[in-house]
Amino acid sequence: xxxxxxxxxxxxxxxxxxxxxxxxxxxxxxxxxxxxxxxxxxxxxxxxxxxxxxxxxxxxxxxxxxxxxxxxxxxxxxxxxxxxxxxxxxxxxxxxxxxxxxxxxxxxxxxxxxxxxxxxxxxxxxxxxxxxxxxxxxxxxxxxxxxxxxxxxxxxxxxxxxxxxxxxxxxxxxxxxxxxxxxxxxxxxxxxxxxxxxxxxxxxxxxxxxxxxxxxxxxxxxxxxxxxxxxxxxxxxxxxxxxxxxxxxxxxxxxxxxxxxxxxxxxxxxxxxxxxxxxxxxxxxxxxxxxxxxxxxxxxxxxxxxxxxxxxxxxxxxxxxxxxxxxxxxxxxxxxxxxxxxxxxxxxxxxxxxxxxxxxxxxxxxxxxxxxxxxxxxxxxxxxxxxxxxxxxxxxxxxxxx
Amino acid sequence: xxxxxxxxxxxxxxxxxxxxxxxxxxxxxxxxxxxxxxxxxxxxxxxxxxxxxxxxxxxxxxxxxxxxxxxxxxxxxxxxxxxxxxxxxxxxxxxxxxxxxxxxxxxxxxxxxxxxxxxxxxxxxxxxxxxxxxxxxxxxxxxxxxxxxxxxxxxxxxxxxxxxxxxxxxxxxxxxxxxxxxxxxxxxxxxxxxxxxxxxxxxxxxxxxxxxxxxxxxxxxxxxxxxxxxxxxxxxxxxxxxxxxxxxxxxxxxxxxxxxxxxxxxxxxxxxxxxxxx
Numbered sequence: 001x002x003x004x005x006x007x008x009x010x011x012x013x014x015x016x017x018x019x020x021x022x023x024x025x026x027x028x029x030x031x032x033x034x035x036x037x038x039x040x041x042x043x044x045x046x047x048x049x050x051x052x053x054x055x056x057x058x059x060x061x062x063x064x065x066x067x068x069x070x071x072x073x074x075x076x077x078x079x080x081x082x083x084x085x086x087x088x089x090x091x092x093x094x095x096x097x098x099x100x101x102x103x104x105x106x107x108x109x110x111x112x113x114x115x116x117x118x119x120x121x122x123x124x125x126x127x128x129x130x131x132x133x134x135x136x137x138x139x140x141x142x143x144x145x146x147x148x149x150x151x152x153x154x155x156x157x158x159x160x161x162x163x164x165x166x167x168x169x170x171x172x173x174x175x176x177x178x179x180x181x182x183x184x185x186x187x188x189x190x191x192x193x194x195x196x197x198x199x200x201x202x203x204x205x206x207x208x209x210x211x212x213x214x215x216x217x218x219x220x221x222x223x224x225x226x227x228x229x230x231x232x233x234x235x236x237x238x239x240x241x242x243x244x245x246x247x248x249x250x251x252x253x254x255x256x257x258x259x260x261x262x263x264x265x266x267x268x269x270x271x272x273x274x275x276x277x278x279x280x281x282x283x284x285x286x287x288x289x290x291x292x293x294x295x296x297x298x299x300x301x302x303x304x305x306x307x308x309x310x311x312x313x314x315x316x317x318x319x320x321x322x323x324x325x326x327x328x329x330x331x332x333x334x335x336x337x338x339x340x341x342x343x344x345x346x347x348x349x350x351x352x353x354x355x356x357x358x359x360x361x362x363x364x365x366x367x368x369x370x371x372x373x374x375x376x377x378x379x380x381x382x383x384x385x386x387x388x389x390x391x392x393x394x395x396x397x398x399x400x401x402x
Numbered sequence: 403x404x405x406x407x408x409x410x411x412x413x414x415x416x417x418x419x420x421x422x423x424x425x426x427x428x429x430x431x432x433x434x435x436x437x438x439x440x441x442x443x444x445x446x447x448x449x450x451x452x453x454x455x456x457x458x459x460x461x462x463x464x465x466x467x468x469x470x471x472x473x474x475x476x477x478x479x480x481x482x483x484x485x486x487x488x489x490x491x492x493x494x495x496x497x498x499x500x501x502x503x504x505x506x507x508x509x510x511x512x513x514x515x516x517x518x519x520x521x522x523x524x525x526x527x528x529x530x531x532x533x534x535x536x537x538x539x540x541x542x543x544x545x546x547x548x549x550x551x552x553x554x555x556x557x558x559x560x561x562x563x564x565x566x567x568x569x570x571x572x573x574x575x576x577x578x579x580x581x582x583x584x585x586x587x588x589x590x591x592x593x594x595x596x597x598x599x600x601x602x603x604x605x606x607x608x609x610x611x612x613x614x615x616x617x618x619x620x621x622x623x624x625x626x627x628x629x630x631x632x633x634x635x636x637x638x639x640x641x642x643x644x645x646x647x648x649x650x651x652x653x654x655x656x657x658x659x660x661x662x663x664x665x666x667x668x669x670x671x672x673x674x675x676x677x678x679x680x
Binding site: 239242243245246247248250251253254257258260261262263264265266267268269275279389391392393394 | 471473492493494497498502503505509510511512513514515518519521522523525527528529530531532533534535536539542546567569585589
């Protein structure tokens with residue numbers, strides 16, 4: 001077993017160990033669950049790295065990265081729609097603002113000849129985590145600005161406002177050259193911890209740690225980034241589960257169900273909605289930042305309603321709105337269906353050509369149709385998604401208290 | 403639960419020795435388009451009473467509840483609770499001053515369990531701020547435990563104990579009425595406005611609701627103002643009774659007196675007591 005296999009498996013073990021730990025039977029004591037889960041997760045990671053051909057593995061890893069980014073955003077939508085019933089159909093706005101904010105914070109403005117071709121409002125050269133934080137704050141502020149006036153009104157107004165703001169944000173990034181290089185791609189967004197896979201290494205990491213990662217080559221960077229996005233999914237999930245299974249989650253569900261009664265029971269409905277809207281938007285902004293640092297170059301076209309709003313709604317609907325596990329599962333399943341459909345359309349090329357010579361060129365639209373059909377089937381046959389909502393909101397309510 | 407209880411103030415005593423009005427409505431008016439639902443209506447509810455509010459359909463009773471509890475803004479007039487002006491405050495602020503209401507058609511939180519419907523109610527819960535379950539899980543858990551105990555007591559008192567883990571949406575109409583009453587009790591209110599507590603409730607359950615209202619009034623000094631169409635219930639339970647007609651107070655007094663008032667009969671039954679009308 002070569003060193004590089006070991007390091008790859010260790011990185012891959014981060015999400016797998018988490019999944020395995022959660023899958024362990026509840027009867028076991030927590031420590032045993034942790035040890036067994038980590039062991040099983042790492043073994044599974046090792047098996048994948050050893051047995052699956054390198055090319056396919058590389059594909060799977062980048063698939064999982066995008067899946068994780070979508071999972072983060074779906075978790076954000078779940079706070080807004082799943083728990084609070086806020087109809088945000090402008091996810092793209094918060095996604096884009098997060099992505100561009102982190103990009104602006106972490107890059108340095110171009111100098112010399114490059115300055116003639118690239119423009120950006122500012123560039124702070126800040127570390128990745130600062131960029132992510134700024135992305136969350138920027139998206140949260142946008143949510144407060146949009147939600148402040150509209151959340152007091154009927155539900156429809158939020159939908160109208162969000163769809164409008166998403167278009168507005170996209171058009172701003174398309175047309176305002178000074179802001180983030182206008183219609184041209186914004187390039188050179190740094191990859192966090194990419195020094196791990198470079199010969200020079202990371203100066204801020206202790207030497208033994210650097211030695212561990214030494215076998216990694218630049219093409220292994222996706223493994224590093226998967227570990228990062230997986231950590232973000234895990235932390236977001238755990239934080240939300242904690243916050244939701246509590247009086248806060250109960251308050252949100254009550255507001256979703258019956259606003260007037262919640263108000264009559266002394267709850268400030270507008271404030272609860274605004275809180276949920278902002279918290280969800282912050283998470284979406286963080287997802288945007290993760291996206292930017294993965295893509296390295298982004299432009300306005302990445303944030304069209306299809307990829308940045310619609311598909312995330314389908315993910316949440318399929319997984320089960322009102323359930324954080326459902327949001328994550330939905331993100332991966334729908335992203336799988338979406339990418340798988342591309343292969344299917346490719347494979348069906350001859351058949352499509354036989355039906356009509358123009359059809360193969362319109363393959364991408366078939367994918368869209370497929371996703372739309374899937375959404376209809378979900379709503380008809382599985383309206384609560386793969387896993388629905390749990391009966392008890394607060395962890396401390398049922399008899400099952402630990 | 404003292405920390406979360408609505409602020410109580412002792413009933414005030416007026417100069418003439420009579421118990422002061424806990425709730426006072428002054429020249430309240432509300433128009434819907436051209437319709438005058440509440441017209442220059444004034445009355446007061448004395449602390450410690452079970453006051454009935456009756457009147458024919460469309461007299462403006464439910465609108466009045468909406469105006470008092472903050473769901474609608476009056477076009478004119480003031481509402482005072484314990485001497486303080488609460489006109490135009492949002493419902494959650496009025497609730498915090500000790501006024502609760504129920505709805506004519508129960509508005510339970512369907513996908514919350516009965517127990518959680520109750521646990522929702524107490525104000526200023528630590529865990530309602532999303533960061534507290536993360537930062538102070540121990541304190542949130544302790545408070546939840548207290549709330550659960552209290553919710554169980556209230557449910558047992560209202561004979562809903564066996565349903566506590568059911569979704570509120572699955573309860574029967576009468577049970578939902580009880581649930582509405584139960585929720586108000588979680589807040590330790592000074593005054594409860596009940597909108598037709600007995601409508602659509604079977605006689606057994608109705609007797610139970612009535613019995614609980616009497617006990618809450620006697621044992622915990624909660625003042626009630628209730629709208630009801632069941633005249634025998636009102637006559638047996640309420641004193642005084644206020645009669646509304648066409649958005650105004652028509653009569654007020656002890657049940658027997660109101661019952662015999664020709665104006666009241668006329669309002670309900672029409673001119674000449676409706677013998678030939680309609």
